[in-house]
Amino acid sequence: MAITKLPSDLKLAEPMICAICGVRLTLDKATAGMLDSEHRQTFACVSHFSEVEKLITGWADFTAKERYRSLHHGYEPRDLLDKAGGHHVRLDS
Amino acid sequence: MYGLIREENSFGANPGTKDLARHLYTRIYGGKVVIIANKPSAFLPALRKQWLKLMRKVQKERASTLNAERIFELNEVVVRMQSLQFSTTWPPDGYKLADVYVATIDELLRWAPEMECQTIYVTCEVRPEHLHIITSWLKNNALVVKCRLTPLPLSKR
Numbered sequence: 001m002a003i004t005k006l007p008s009d010l011k012l013a014e015p016m017i018c019a020i021c022g023v024r025l026t027l028d029k030a031t032a033g034m035l036d037s038e039h040r041q042t043f044a045c046v047s048h049f050s051e052v053e054k055l056i057t058g059w060a061d062f063t064a065k066e067r068y069r070s071l072h073h074g075y076e077p078r079d080l081l082d083k084a085g086g087h088h089v090r091l092d093s
Numbered sequence: 094m095y096g097l098i099r100e101e102n103s104f105g106a107n108p109g110t111k112d113l114a115r116h117l118y119t120r121i122y123g124g125k126v127v128i129i130a131n132k133p134s135a136f137l138p139a140l141r142k143q144w145l146k147l148m149r150k151v152q153k154e155r156a157s158t159l160n161a162e163r164i165f166e167l168n169e170v171v172v173r174m175q176s177l178q179f180s181t182t183w184p185p186d187g188y189k190l191a192d193v194y195v196a197t198i199d200e201l202l203r204w205a206p207e208m209e210c211q212t213i214y215v216t217c218e219v220r221p222e223h224l225h226i227i228t229s230w231l232k233n234n235a236l237v238v239k240c241r242l243t244p245l246p247l248s249k250r
Contacts, residue, residue, distance in 0.1 A: 033119040060166035
């Protein structure tokens with residue numbers, strides 16, 4: 001399992017770390033996961049696919065953290081879940 | 094294929110749909126998903142089964158934790174997992190929209206996934222030029238995962 005190509009204009013938090021365990025990642029051990037509260041692509045270790053409990057709780061903790069961060073940016077709590085639309089809705093709009 | 098994230102996964106050690114369901118779990122908030130399969134009607138029940146198994150595991154985790162934040166998040170995940178619509182009807186029916194579509198190469202060549210699709214899983218052999226056509230309407234930074242699925246022998250399922 002590996003990421004074989006990343007677009008050059010992809011917004012990435014440097015260095016690339018696992019959103020679940022915080023370990024520094026290389027492309028050959030990474031898998032693309034959710035977007036964070038700033039619409040940046042996050043990654044996780046591919047090894048987490050074999051430890052399903054960690055995968056479940058890890059992504060839940062990540063989503064909780066990002067939900068708080070999005071609140072600080074003035075977004076609604078549910079915006080993180082409504083990312084499919086691709087746009088946040090501001091509280092004051 | 095320019096501007097897309099490409100990933101290659103060999104889901105060999107497990108029944109393929111199990112790992113695919115787990116990968117899908119990390120993409121459920123990321124827009125529509127399209128799975129390219131040779132036989133969508135055979136593929137979908139196996140994927141649904143693994144999806145329901147995974148959902149049971151999420152429910153189990155929710156029941157076993159005392160962390161209030163985690164309970165809330167897992168609750169949201171379960172709701173999302175339960176409401177995720179799977180379909181083998183392609184192109185999407187305007188009245189019965191789904192979140193996850195399983196379709197053949199020919200169907201996708203006739204009607205390529207559009208911008209709301211953020212993830213494509215390739216579970217069968219697709220020629221590069223065909224994949225290029227299929228992914229041509231995707232948004233920048235959408236994910237294309239090439240999966241090599243190896244079914245487990247019946248005795249180990």
